[in-house]
Amino acid sequence: MKLYDLELSGNCYKVRLFAALAGIDLELEPVDLPGGAHKRSPFIELNPWGQVPVLADDGVVLRDSQAILVYLARQYGGNQWWPDGAAQQGEVMQWLSTAANEIHAGPNAARLIDKFGYPLDKERALAVSAKVLPLVEKHLSEHQWLALGRPTIADCAVFPYVATGWEGGVTLERYPAIRAWIDRIKSLPGYIGMPGIK
Amino acid sequence: MKLYDLELSGNCYKVRLFAALAGIDLELEPVDLPGGAHKRSPFIELNPWGQVPVLADDGVVLRDSQAILVYLARQYGGNQWWPDGAAQQGEVMQWLSTAANEIHAGPNAARLIDKFGYPLDKERALAVSAKVLPLVEKHLSEHQWLALGRPTIADCAVFPYVATGWEGGVTLERYPAIRAWIDRIKSLPGYIGMPGIK
The missing domain is CATH 3.40.30.10 (Glutaredoxin)
Incomplete structure (x- = not known):
């Protein structure tokens, strides 16, 4: 493959x-x-x-x-990462959309601008980040993982650009629950990083 | 419900x-x-x-x-609209991401600006639309439906803002395959419209 x-x-x-x-x-x-x-x-x-x-x-x-x-x-x-049931798939799917929409247009776009010189709107990228990250923070202050109470593909989809957003000026100082979730992901068996993840 | x-x-x-x-x-x-x-x-x-x-x-x-x-x-x-198999789910999922990302940031954003006065970047919305619609057109010039050769939730996710994009100045004159697909959707049993769909 x-x-x-x-x-x-x-x-x-x-x-x-x-x-x-x-x-x-x-x-x-x-x-x-x-x-x-x-x-x-x-x-x-x-x-x-x-x-x-x-x-x-x-x-x-x-x-x-x-x-x-x-x-x-x-x-x-197996069902661990992407479940079979309707309600469970819906719960994970919410975060796959968040990854494709707000995380893409927020921290990802900010990083593309600062790190690779993409001609995108930095102000907009920061504004989207400032809107979505408090919602993720609120969720993670009440839950260990994004969906289903366990690691799923939702975490894999949202994590990368949240963890590398600082390369675009999107830092996580005000988001302790997000930082704790990042540490939990890093502790998973088999975890690998990428350049830009501290 | x-x-x-x-x-x-x-x-x-x-x-x-x-x-x-x-x-x-x-x-x-x-x-x-x-x-x-x-x-x-x-x-x-x-x-x-x-x-x-x-x-x-x-x-x-x-x-x-x-x-x-x-x-x-x-x-x-049932399996008709959102299938059970991995390859089939992946095929549909591609278009759910397209709906959450490019269609959202393109024709949807253009419409939000023109119809509801949202303070978004019109030039960017038109640029995203001009990039994504030719890709949708190419796909639909070779396929009757977005995925699996039949109507699925992929079509339901992408259709609304493609069909109402003209309210934001995103017209379909240059996209005959998209227009034909819109007509196919309108012909489905049970179809309902919304304000803004011609």
Whole structure:
């Protein structure tokens, strides 16, 4: 199973992290984003969106980090990480949307601007971060994990850009419950980090 | 089963549309967003995020339209709308992320600015729309539906803001495959519209 990967991408790291936690073997295929390989053939035929990560597994090709998490957890992870029941799937899914929406537009965007020079709106990225992080903090002050009272793909999806947001000026000083949750994630068996995670 | 609802919200309409297509009865509870009811008690206890829709069903309370779609489809819709298999869930999930990310930040944001006066960046909303719609067009020029070759919750999640984007200046003149897909959705048994869908 091959993951088309970029080491510095938090979206790719979501997948690498989950695979490490769940004991799933990934063959990493680095994509030369600085060289523009993601916008050219042959990668662009694999993913017309021109983005990493992409997972290729026995004829299944998926773009989007959340979709890859759902696939891997369903196929190889058992019910622990992505459950079978409707209410449980809904509970996890709330946080997959939060990852794709607010975490993407907030701490991820701030980091893209500061670290990679993306032409995005820094003020907006900080405003979205300042709105979403207190909600995550409130939730984590009442819960050990984002969903189901245990580690799930919800944590894997939200964690990377929350933990690396400081590279875009989104710090966690005012969020002790988030910092404690980050420590819990780092203590999970199999945990791996990425550059930018302190 | 109660849906906390706003008629003009495309996120609420995603849920109303899917329920109509799948034959699921919803009791609609309108929330007075112009009056600020979504930011006050008792609604804010139900959803600390202060957003509609919220679904309350027999003790299950969910925020986020994509999460509600997954829940309803899993609980009441059978495998037709949200399948059981890993590869199939991954395929649908790609588009749920697209709805939460690019469609949200593109046509939805443009409409929020023009129709409701939200202080968002119109240029950015148009740029995101101009990037995502050609990708949706390409996909729909090769497929009848977004995923699995049949209507799924992926279509319900992406359709509302694509079809109402013209209210924010995001028109579909250059996207014939998207227009044909919209017509296919409108022809589904049980289909209901919302204000702004031509």
